Amino acid sequence: MNPRSGSIRWGYGTNGFTNHRLTDALDVIAGLGYTGVALTLDHHHLDPYAPALARRVAGTAARLSALGLSVVVETGARYLLDPYRKHSPTLLDDDREVRLDFLRRAVAIAADLGAEAVSCWSGVLPGHVSRRQGWDRLLDGCEQVVKAAQAAGVPLGFEPEPGMLVADLAGWHALHRGLGSPDGFGLTLDLGHCRANESAEVAECVRQAAPYLVNVQVEDMRRGVHEHLEFGAGEIDFPPVLRALAECGYRGLVAVELPRHAHAAPEVAARSLAFLRAASGQPAGQPVGQPVGPPGQRRPDRQPRRAGLAELRAALLHPAPGLRAEGPAWLRGALAGVAAEPARIGAFFAAAGRRCGREPLAAVPGWSADEAARALLLSALPAAEVAGQARELYRHGDAAERRAVLRALPLLPVGPDAVDLLHDAIRTNDTRLVAAALGPYARHLDAAAWRQAVLKCVFMGIALSAVDGLDRRADRELAAMLAGLSAERHAAGRTLPDDAARLLERLEKGN
Amino acid sequence: MRIFDPHIHMTSRTTDDYAAMAAAGVRAVVEPAFWLGQPRTSAGSFTDYFDALIGWEPFRAGQFGIRHYATIALNPKEANDPRCREVLDLVPRYLDKDGVVAVGEIGYDAMTPAEDEVFAAQLALALAHGLPALVHTPHRDKVTGTRRSLAVVAESGLDPAAVVIDHLNEVTVGLVRDTGCWLGFSIYPDTKMSPERMVAILREYGTERMLVNSAADWGRSDPLLTLRTGEAMLAAGFDSDEVDRVLWRNPVEFYGQSQRLDLDSVAEQATYAGNSIMRGGA
Numbered sequence: 001m002n003p004r005s006g007s008i009r010w011g012y013g014t015n016g017f018t019n020h021r022l023t024d025a026l027d028v029i030a031g032l033g034y035t036g037v038a039l040t041l042d043h044h045h046l047d048p049y050a051p052a053l054a055r056r057v058a059g060t061a062a063r064l065s066a067l068g069l070s071v072v073v074e075t076g077a078r079y080l081l082d083p084y085r086k087h088s089p090t091l092l093d094d095d096r097e098v099r100l101d102f103l104r105r106a107v108a109i110a111a112d113l114g115a116e117a118v119s120c121w122s123g124v125l126p127g128h129v130s131r132r133q134g135w136d137r138l139l140d141g142c143e144q145v146v147k148a149a150q151a152a153g154v155p156l157g158f159e160p161e162p163g164m165l166v167a168d169l170a171g172w173h174a175l176h177r178g179l180g181s182p183d184g185f186g187l188t189l190d191l192g193h194c195r196a197n198e199s200a201e202v203a204e205c206v207r208q209a210a211p212y213l214v215n216v217q218v219e220d221m222r223r224g225v226h227e228h229l230e231f232g233a234g235e236i237d238f239p240p241v242l243r244a245l246a247e248c249g250y251r252g253l254v255a256v257e258l259p260r261h262a263h264a265a266p267e268v269a270a271r272s273l274a275f276l277r278a279a280s281g282q283p284a285g286q287p288v289g290q291p292v293g294p295p296g297q298r299r300p301d302r303q304p305r306r307a308g309l310a311e312l313r314a315a316l317l318h319p320a321p322g323l324r325a326e327g328p329a330w331l332r333g334a335l336a337g338v339a340a341e342p343a344r345i346g347a348f349f350a351a352a353g354r355r356c357g358r359e360p361l362a363a364v365p366g367w368s369a370d371e372a373a374r375a376l377l378l379s380a381l382p383a384a385e386v387a388g389q390a391r392e393l394y395r396h397g398d399a400a401e402r403r404a405v406l407r408a409l410p411l412l413p414v415g416p417d418a419v420d421l422l423h424d425a426i427r428t429n430d431t432r433l434v435a436a437a438l439g440p441y442a443r444h445l446d447a448a449a450w451r452q453a454v455l456k457c458v459f460m461g462i463a464l465s466a467v468d469g470l471d472r473r474a475d476r477e478l479a480a481m482l483a484g485l486s487a488e489r490h491a492a493g494r495t496l497p498d499d500a501a502r503l504l505e506r507l508e509k510g511n
Numbered sequence: 512m513r514i515f516d517p518h519i520h521m522t523s524r525t526t527d528d529y530a531a532m533a534a535a536g537v538r539a540v541v542e543p544a545f546w547l548g549q550p551r552t553s554a555g556s557f558t559d560y561f562d563a564l565i566g567w568e569p570f571r572a573g574q575f576g577i578r579h580y581a582t583i584a585l586n587p588k589e590a591n592d593p594r595c596r597e598v599l600d601l602v603p604r605y606l607d608k609d610g611v612v613a614v615g616e617i618g619y620d621a622m623t624p625a626e627d628e629v630f631a632a633q634l635a636l637a638l639a640h641g642l643p644a645l646v647h648t649p650h651r652d653k654v655t656g657t658r659r660s661l662a663v664v665a666e667s668g669l670d671p672a673a674v675v676i677d678h679l680n681e682v683t684v685g686l687v688r689d690t691g692c693w694l695g696f697s698i699y700p701d702t703k704m705s706p707e708r709m710v711a712i713l714r715e716y717g718t719e720r721m722l723v724n725s726a727a728d729w730g731r732s733d734p735l736l737t738l739r740t741g742e743a744m745l746a747a748g749f750d751s752d753e754v755d756r757v758l759w760r761n762p763v764e765f766y767g768q769s770q771r772l773d774l775d776s777v778a779e780q781a782t783y784a785g786n787s788i789m790r791g792g793a
Contacts, residue, residue, distance in 0.1 A: 350604075350608050351607060354609060354770070354771065398562075398566055398609060398610055399565070399567075399570060429567075432570070
């Protein structure tokens with residue numbers, strides 16, 4: 001079976017968070033649900049020339065580990081080495097030793113961070129340097145960096161950049177050959193660049209590049225214009241590209257690179273992840289994929305519970321334009337109030353729809369603003385109070401409040417104790433409640449109750465996409481029940497809903 | 512004709528009624544909590560009822576494209592049963608809910624001391640929660656009951672513009688007209704008001720602060736009498752803007768004071784054009 005594009009691990013480049021402290025940027029990136037980060041070493045982000053580097057690197061490594069973020073190290077800072085000339089000096093300049101020293105430091109930092117790769121590029125050929133001379137300098141510089149990378153055990157990803165001496169895949173191959181195809185010299189591929197300056201389709205570029213890939217960057221772009229664009233603003237048709245990436249066996253990070261969007265970084269990052277997940281057919285709300293690397297460097301798996309809440313928090317407290325502006329301020333106050341005085345949650349819970357709105361959250365598909373706000377309110381309670389308050393809020397809630405409690409359950413530290421709320425919801429004839437009861441928390445329903453609930457969905461016309469883990473859990477007995485319903489419907493001149501008919505077909509095929 | 516029925520007990524009505532109401536142009540309703548015919552004997556019985564008013568009934572209405580809101584209170588009749596008094600402590604919780612747009616029905620049934628106490632306490636709740644109040648006037652001794660209700664409202668500190676005095680008729684309309692309170696009229700097949708009598712009152716007193724409802728419930732009643740009243744207004748020479756004011760804009764303005772009406776999607780479906788749709792905030 002081919003891997004699906006749903007297995008891709010998404011990262012975000014810190015060069016898109018230049019208005020954030022590095023620690024804050026990492027928190028936001030992880031909070032939104034990314035599982036990796038492309039860390040551009042810069043004067044304000046882990047400056048390799050500032051004091052106490054070792055301590056700061058260790059601190060960053062610990063933070064990455066705690067957040068469950070994988071990392072690649074990027075070396076494209078604009079004014080780190082020379083405050084007057086962007087990206088200077090490069091490996092092609094007269095004073096290229098400065099760049100070499102930086103790249104060696106970057107390799108060492110990457111090794112200490114447990115990075116999956118360190119990335120670099122050639123630089124633009126200076127006017128006074130001949131092409132021949134430039135290539136000689138590049139080959140020499142790369143040889144030295146590869147040696148350092150080999151010694152440190154970090155793959156080097158060399159990135160073609162439009163406008164630079166090595167501008168495309170053909171240039172990378174020439175360099176690769178010129179270096180003698182050394183171990184540890186890989187390719188950093190920017191998918192947007194492929195659209196800008198490769199003649200082949202982006203997906204085809206991916207397939208050709210696959211054997212050498214150690215690092216991938218992603219953003220939208222237009223033909224002939226090297227401008228990193230938000231998804232949807234350029235010309236790339238992403239689903240086939242992401243499929244090609246998954247099918248070629250690449251397991252590294254795919255990191256969004258939007259260095260000109262730092263002014264709105266959290267919103268842009270949230271939108272980007274939602275876009276990429278949709279384009280790759282991943283469900284929203286939970287990080288997917290496993291970290292790579294030797295076991296000793298493995299990051300702990302992200303907890304879906306935390307990730308879900310973090311995404312909701314990011315979407316509500318830093319909302320996209322269009323959501324009501326006073327919502328975040330009210331919610332901050334309410335969260336603090338609930339943490340301090342748990343008994344106040346009832347009034348906050350009831351008011352959440354009026355205060356935060358009821359619009360669907362673009363960044364967290366499947367969640368509306370009021371549901372997300374209510375889930376966060378529950379999560380703000382002291383842990384010992386959560387189960388009891390959830391039960392009370394459900395018991396005294398209107399339909400929207402009850403639905404929010406049901407949806408929040410899998411995100412809360414309540415264990416299986418709240419399963420009676422699912423039973424209550426499934427007993428109702430309110431489709432909103434029945435559907436909300438069949439999310440991830442329904443794993444606590446026993447098989448008989450779960451089958452009856454699924455059958456009730458079919459009966460009530462609730463789309464089976466509401467049922468979490470349907471194909472995993474559906475069994476012969478459910479198939480028999482569906483077949484019975486189908487026969488009954490048939491006798492009455494009616495049919496099963498399409499999704500139920502397809503499920504029955506799958507189950508019967510499987511037997 | 513788009514219709515907002517500001518007082519109807521849908522709990523007691525069939526699904527066919529919803530279908531007929533939707534077909535007649537009813538886009539939104541307010542269901543006041545009241546008694547159910549069979550007296551209740553415990554607070555638990557009320558909570559299930561209140562929960563239905565903010566849970567199941569809006570869902571049922573929604574299936575017909577009708578927006579359902581509620582008013583919550585301990586009604587005057589059952590205020591007299593000490594076993595139900597603890598309901599008063601449960602009411603505030605419901606007044607926080609999105610679908611609750613007023614305190615009601617409150618007021619008098621037999622004008623007992625217990626009713627006095629519960630009426631005043633619930634006007635205070637309306638004030639505290641920033642909600643309007645729906646005041647039921649008694650069926651017996653109506654004039655006295657209406658006068659006394661107005662006196663209690665005046666004492667409460669609640670803005671008269673946030674109060675509707677309901678179930679008025681030719682005899683009581685004049686008592687309320689100049690108080691600043693809204694005037695509610697329940698159009699019933701036999702009792703209370705008929706469409707024709709309602710039209711005569713609108714002719715005499717105008718359309719300002721006038722609310723027309725069906726008050727349909729478990730008794731002999733008709734949820735389409737709002738529509739019939741609109742038709743009678745047109746037949747009597749009122750224009751469609753005046754009908755829209757009485758049957759839509761007035762109730763939207765009154766309950767909109769709760770800041771909880773959200774009629775965007777249902778108002779758009781309405782066939783009436785050329786007006787400024789008043790939204791109830793939120």
